[in-house]
Amino acid sequence: MTTETMQRQQEVTYLEAISQALDEEMTRDERVFLMGEDIGTYGGAFRITEGFLQKYGEWRILDTPLAESGFVGAAIGAAMMGLRPVVEMQFADFISCAFDQITEVAAKNHYRWGAAVPMVIRAPFGGGIHGGPFHSECPEGWFFHSPGLKLVAPSTPYDAKGLLKAAIRDPNPVIYFEHKFLYRRIKAVLPQEDYIVPIGKAEVKRTGTDLSVITYGAMVHLALEAAQQLAKEGIEVEVVDLRTLIPLDIDTIYASVRKTSKAIMLHEDNKTGGIGAEIAARLAEDCFDCLDGPIIRIAPPDTPVPFSTPLEEFFLPKTSEIVSAAKKLVAY
Amino acid sequence: MNLADVTREIKRADLLQMYYYLRLTRAIEDRVTALYRQGRIVGGCYTSHGMEAISVGYASALERDDVIAPFHRDMGVFLIRGFTPGEILAQYLGKRTGPTKGKDGNVHMGDLKRGVIGFVSHLADNLPVAAGVALAFKIRGESRVAIAGTGDGGTSRGDFHEAMNFAAVRKLPVVFFCNNNQYAYSTPQRLQMAIHDVVDRAKAYGMPGEIVDGNDVAAVYLAARCAIARARAGEGPTFLEFKTMRMHGHSEHDPAKYVPAELLEEWKKKDPILKAEQLLTQLGYGDEASFHEAGERAKKEIEAGLEFAEQSPLPEGREVLEGVFADKADSY
Numbered sequence: 001m002t003t004e005t006m007q008r009q010q011e012v013t014y015l016e017a018i019s020q021a022l023d024e025e026m027t028r029d030e031r032v033f034l035m036g037e038d039i040g041t042y043g044g045a046f047r048i049t050e051g052f053l054q055k056y057g058e059w060r061i062l063d064t065p066l067a068e069s070g071f072v073g074a075a076i077g078a079a080m081m082g083l084r085p086v087v088e089m090q091f092a093d094f095i096s097c098a099f100d101q102i103t104e105v106a107a108k109n110h111y112r113w114g115a116a117v118p119m120v121i122r123a124p125f126g127g128g129i130h131g132g133p134f135h136s137e138c139p140e141g142w143f144f145h146s147p148g149l150k151l152v153a154p155s156t157p158y159d160a161k162g163l164l165k166a167a168i169r170d171p172n173p174v175i176y177f178e179h180k181f182l183y184r185r186i187k188a189v190l191p192q193e194d195y196i197v198p199i200g201k202a203e204v205k206r207t208g209t210d211l212s213v214i215t216y217g218a219m220v221h222l223a224l225e226a227a228q229q230l231a232k233e234g235i236e237v238e239v240v241d242l243r244t245l246i247p248l249d250i251d252t253i254y255a256s257v258r259k260t261s262k263a264i265m266l267h268e269d270n271k272t273g274g275i276g277a278e279i280a281a282r283l284a285e286d287c288f289d290c291l292d293g294p295i296i297r298i299a300p301p302d303t304p305v306p307f308s309t310p311l312e313e314f315f316l317p318k319t320s321e322i323v324s325a326a327k328k329l330v331a332y
Numbered sequence: 333m334n335l336a337d338v339t340r341e342i343k344r345a346d347l348l349q350m351y352y353y354l355r356l357t358r359a360i361e362d363r364v365t366a367l368y369r370q371g372r373i374v375g376g377c378y379t380s381h382g383m384e385a386i387s388v389g390y391a392s393a394l395e396r397d398d399v400i401a402p403f404h405r406d407m408g409v410f411l412i413r414g415f416t417p418g419e420i421l422a423q424y425l426g427k428r429t430g431p432t433k434g435k436d437g438n439v440h441m442g443d444l445k446r447g448v449i450g451f452v453s454h455l456a457d458n459l460p461v462a463a464g465v466a467l468a469f470k471i472r473g474e475s476r477v478a479i480a481g482t483g484d485g486g487t488s489r490g491d492f493h494e495a496m497n498f499a500a501v502r503k504l505p506v507v508f509f510c511n512n513n514q515y516a517y518s519t520p521q522r523l524q525m526a527i528h529d530v531v532d533r534a535k536a537y538g539m540p541g542e543i544v545d546g547n548d549v550a551a552v553y554l555a556a557r558c559a560i561a562r563a564r565a566g567e568g569p570t571f572l573e574f575k576t577m578r579m580h581g582h583s584e585h586d587p588a589k590y591v592p593a594e595l596l597e598e599w600k601k602k603d604p605i606l607k608a609e610q611l612l613t614q615l616g617y618g619d620e621a622s623f624h625e626a627g628e629r630a631k632k633e634i635e636a637g638l639e640f641a642e643q644s645p646l647p648e649g650r651e652v653l654e655g656v657f658a659d660k661a662d663s664y
């Protein structure tokens with residue numbers, strides 16, 4: 001095997017895929033620049049932008065003051081002038097500091113006066129890392145309800161790279177939810193050539209006939225794990241990875257549920273008012289005739305994300321939960 | 333204002349043009365107030381009555397490709413930037429021919445082509461955005477300037493502080509101002525802040541600050557011009573506190589009985605149009621006849637605009653679904 005072949009076949013982590021996307025887009029498009037806390041000299045809390053400051057300089061890799069509302073607002077202004085800022089929230093939890101700028105300014109600008117805001121906000125979300133209430137949150141629900149924003153949540157290195165590129169090239173404000181639990185835990189070989197994953201397209205990660213699990217983020221892997229276990233008992237689960245939360249690929253969801261007639265919504269965001277609730281409502285409204293059982297939602301209880309290990313384990317969805325819910329649903 | 337300074341620093345034609353814009357701004361807002369009282373304008377009606385010298389003064393000091401992020405008492409900005417009275421009145425009447433096609437009302441209008449950022453009701457949100465616009469100019473090496481302001485109330489919000497700080501740290505080409513009209517709705521300045529002069533905040537963020545007579549259009553123009561020149565020369569942001577008085581209620585539905593009558597009497601004598609006329613008379617640039625002529629001209633422009641607005645169609649209900657997302661993002 002040549003060195004070239006070996007390099008081409010080198011696996012890349014989910015985190016490295018994100019880093020590659022940023023690097024490639026910054027090289028490809030001089031309008032792209034990054035803003036966030038500790039992304040420059042330190043290379044980012046998770047090291048995603050390591051080496052970027054040296055490569056791109058301090059006016060394309062901006063170490064910002066500790067002021068999310070201020071620098072998201074600034075990103076909006078720069079985006080309106082035609083630059084392509086990618087803002088990093090050190091943890092998705094801090095996005096609440098910029099809630100006003102995101103939902104009132106960025107989301108509504110184009111609708112009100114035709115001004116596009118081609119900004120991306122990267123938000124490292126999700127738990128399972130002992131982060132507690134302010135470093136483990138899944139805040140996508142808040143923004144799901146804000147017309148004018150696009151929301152994406154990749155579950156694999158391939159999707160992570162492709163969706164980030166698509167987000168940067170999109171003329172609308174996009175919040176990119178990267179799952180921190182997946183950063184170094186999953187790897188894949190990626191294409192050498194430039195590619196994007198289109199925003200607004202879900203992907204069936206595993207085909208099946210007995211029930212559909214509609215999910216996104218780290219939970220996709222939990223669903224696949226459960227599907228493997230269930231396959232041993234002759235139950236074939238179809239796993240639909242949303243990839244994009246807004247705009248929702250409702251066609252792919254409907255096609256799957258029409259095929260299997262049974263659906264489980266699975267997400268790490270709290271149950272009440274989570275995206276699963278919205279999809280369940282749409283299925284009940286538009287696919288009622290094809291449903292052969294109740295729509296189940298598997299999601300954490302309505303509490304903040306707890307810190308202590310037994311508490312967090314109880315909080316997060318488990319493979320065993322998915323397996324038992326699937327068996328019950330199949331028997332319905 | 334020292335007459336010799338004015339003669340030396342401001343061209344006769346420019347001062348006369350500023351005077352005309354004072355008259356035009358007053359005329360359009362008086363018209364809007366009248367329409368509101370007649371029930372022909374719905375929603376809120378906020379004017380800059382008695383404060384026109386601020387928007388006219390600073391907008392006159394900018395170059396065509398500088399960018400303004402105004403707040404709700406900056407009507408002069410729109411007129412100077414080429415928003416016709418017809419468009420503005422169409423906006424107030426919710427017509428499809430206004431800058432937001434009925435999607436938003438009153439002063440919530442903007443146009444990137446004319447360098448005006450659409451205002452949002454959340455005060456001080458425009459300041460980080462303006463800092464971001466200036467950031468784009470700096471990144472691209474353009475010698476353009478951004479300007480943004482808010483009222484005394486707006487300076488209590490976090491975004492005011494985050495914007496001032498970020499702009500100073502990065503020495504961005506932006507000018508910030510406070511239209512200190514002494515009341516934020518019913519809240520007098522003493523309940524809004526513990527300091528007497530908002531300008532004290534400039535030093536706290538590491539930028540020069542100046543108190544300016546907000547009712548003297550020549551003083552506003554000169555102070556703004558100086559601050560703008562500093563920014564353009566790469567010396568960073570400046571903060572201007574324009575001292576003035578809110579002569580009407582917070583909005584036209586507000587009788588503002590909480591404002592002491594003596595205060596209004598005192599400031600009536602300092603009316604910006606009155607002061608401009610006094611100045612022009614002293615300089616020999618105008619007289620009663622020319623002032624009257626200007627008033628008539630302004631009135632005619634407004635009436636023509638109203639005719640256009642009244643004859644314009646309202647949007648159709650279905651148009652509510654349009655424009656949530658952008659298809660493209662241009663450079664400005």
